[in-house]
Amino acid sequence: MITSTVSSKPQPASNSKVCIIGAGNFGSCLASHLGDSENDVFMWAREVELINHFNLHHRNPLYLTEHDFPQSITAIGPELPDKEFIAKMDVLLFAIPTQFLRTNLKYIRDNLDLNNLPLLIFVNKGIEVGTHALTLEIIVDTCGPEIAKAATFISGPSFAKEIVDRQPTSVSVASFTESEAQKAANLFHQPHFRCYTGGDPIGIELSGALKNVYAIASGMSDGLGFQNNTRAMIITRGLAELTCIGTAYGASPLTFLGLSGVGDLFLTCSSSNSRNYTVGYRLGKGESLEEIMKTLGSVAEGVSTTKAVKKVIEELGINAPIATAVYEVLYEGKDTKVAVRELMELPPSRELDLPPTAGGPARRLLTKLGMDSSDLDLLMHPRL
Numbered sequence: 001m002i003t004s005t006v007s008s009k010p011q012p013a014s015n016s017k018v019c020i021i022g023a024g025n026f027g028s029c030l031a032s033h034l035g036d037s038e039n040d041v042f043m044w045a046r047e048v049e050l051i052n053h054f055n056l057h058h059r060n061p062l063y064l065t066e067h068d069f070p071q072s073i074t075a076i077g078p079e080l081p082d083k084e085f086i087a088k089m090d091v092l093l094f095a096i097p098t099q100f101l102r103t104n105l106k107y108i109r110d111n112l113d114l115n116n117l118p119l120l121i122f123v124n125k126g127i128e129v130g131t132h133a134l135t136l137e138i139i140v141d142t143c144g145p146e147i148a149k150a151a152t153f154i155s156g157p158s159f160a161k162e163i164v165d166r167q168p169t170s171v172s173v174a175s176f177t178e179s180e181a182q183k184a185a186n187l188f189h190q191p192h193f194r195c196y197t198g199g200d201p202i203g204i205e206l207s208g209a210l211k212n213v214y215a216i217a218s219g220m221s222d223g224l225g226f227q228n229n230t231r232a233m234i235i236t237r238g239l240a241e242l243t244c245i246g247t248a249y250g251a252s253p254l255t256f257l258g259l260s261g262v263g264d265l266f267l268t269c270s271s272s273n274s275r276n277y278t279v280g281y282r283l284g285k286g287e288s289l290e291e292i293m294k295t296l297g298s299v300a301e302g303v304s305t306t307k308a309v310k311k312v313i314e315e316l317g318i319n320a321p322i323a324t325a326v327y328e329v330l331y332e333g334k335d336t337k338v339a340v341r342e343l344m345e346l347p348p349s350r351e352l353d354l355p356p357t358a359g360g361p362a363r364r365l366l367t368k369l370g371m372d373s374s375d376l377d378l379l380m381h382p383r384l
Contacts, residue, residue, distance in 0.1 A: 006146040008119040011090055011183050014038060018091040018187075019081055019118075021104065023050060025063045025298055026123060027095030029160035035070035037190060042089075044077045051075040063298070067164050080104065083111035091187060092118040097299050098126030098135060098209075105142040112143070119183050120151045125208035126301040127308035132315075134205045137365050145369040149176045152184040153201045155208040156259035157267035159274075163193070170194040172260040174201040176369075196259060202362055203255030206246045211265040212302025213309055213323050214238030216280035218269035220329065220336050223284020234322065235269045240352060241320045245309075248316040248355040250362020276302035283329060284336050306330055318355065321346060 016039045020031050023045035035041040045051050053061045054075040058068060086092065086108070096104060101124060112118075122135050133141070139148040156171030163169055173188070173195045175181040185195035198204070218234045242265065243256040255261055268274040272281065279300045282292045293303070310327045313320045325343055328334040366372070 006114055006117060006150050008117045008150060008180060008183065009090065011119060015040060016090040016187060017088060018093060019044065019089045020093045020095055022095035023060065023075065024095065025160045028060050028063050029163045030095060031073050032067065032069050032164045033193060035073040041073040042076050043073055044081065045075055046078045048078055051077050064160060064164055080107050086111050086118065087113060087116055089118045091121060093121040095123050097301060098124045098128055099304055101135060102138050102142060105138065109143045121154060121184050122151060123154050125155060125212065126305045127209045129304050129308050132308050132311050134202065136201055136205060140368045149369055150180050151175060152180045153204050154184065155204045155264060157263040166192045168192050170196065170259055172196055172198055172204055172258055174198045174204040176201060200252045200255045203246055203251030204260045206249060206251055207256055207260040207264060209305050210242045210245060210309060211268050212276040213306050213326050214265060215268035215274050215276035216302050217322050217326050219277035219280025220284040223281040224336060224340065235266055238322055239265055241322055244355055245313065245316065245318050245320060247358050248318050250359035253354060275300040279303060289330055303330060
């Protein structure tokens with residue numbers, strides 16, 4: 001296991017002080033989960049109306065609106081937490097869209113004390129447009145390599161509404177530093193919420209980002225009126241594409257067989273509760289992307305991720321026809337029916353093929369982290 005010279009402060013056995021940056025759908029549900037586990041939770045939001053309403057009624061007026069939140073949660077904001085406040089926290093959890101992460105981390109970095117560092121957890125799923133950076137690279141750029149190596153990432157099949165309803169859920173928890181992943185798993189683990197640790201944060205990040213692209217494709221198929229055979233095809237071929245892209249990037253192919261890979265892919269491609277599936281479904285029904293985004297009511301990270309993924313695919317020289325077709329529909333105005341027809345008219349090809357070369361982007365990222373080629377081998381063949 002690759003480790004960092006920086007580690008978070010020792011975590012209490014119970015009653016952790018947790019600050020969640022983001023009061024959207026997923027940030028709110030994790031606040032509820034942790035607040036219900038007898039932790040003191042502070043949920044940051046930029047909307048003053050949300051903050052005031054939440055603290056008065058213990059309900060979020062924008063997300064999970066019917067859910068009664070535990071009294072142990074306090075909404076804060078709209079200014080980001082200062083150094084004195086962060087120093088009191090055991091955990092700092094980021095649940096804001098990837099496209100806004102860099103700006104917020106630049107501010108928060110100045111308020112982090114490396115000798116009194118809270119456990120840093122990231123649950124956003126996406127790739128930054130323009131830089132094509134994963135969250136891990138954004139952390140390196142804004143907070144430095146040692147903090148990035150200590151950061152922890154959570155991903156997996158986990159709809160917010162089902163988490164707050166205490167339905168059985170399992171997620172993957174990954175970090176380059178095993179002790180940090182274990183701390184995060186201990187914090188979240190409950191009989192209804194199981195955590196499995198691993199050492200491939202790059203693979204978990206790619207899984208979480210890429211599955212949203214294939215959820216859009218699955219929604220498009222259902223919107224066009226296709227049924228179970230077609231959805232199964234998209235999920236299975238999506239997994240093959242996802243694994244090929246991830247392995248070429250430098251992640252372990254085994255990661256994509258786990259909860260954050262095939263588990264989350266299956267969930268988001270199969271349910272109308274998925275925002276990304278919903279975008280695809282409405283596209284398949286003939287709505288414009290502009291109208292969908294105006295009325296969706298929340299962020300569908302797959303829309304922006306698709307643009308970034310197209311660049312990653314081109315850089316890697318990977319053949320990913322489904323992801324490419326989604327890009328063409330979203331950004332080049334291709335009709336969904338034409339995109340599907342062209343996919344089905346592709347010539348026969350090998351079903352399963354890993355790329356002949358692997359690790360270019362991951363190697364550059366590990367260099368930023370101060371690692372070498374032996375660390376890449378550890379990354380691609382971790383002890384899962």
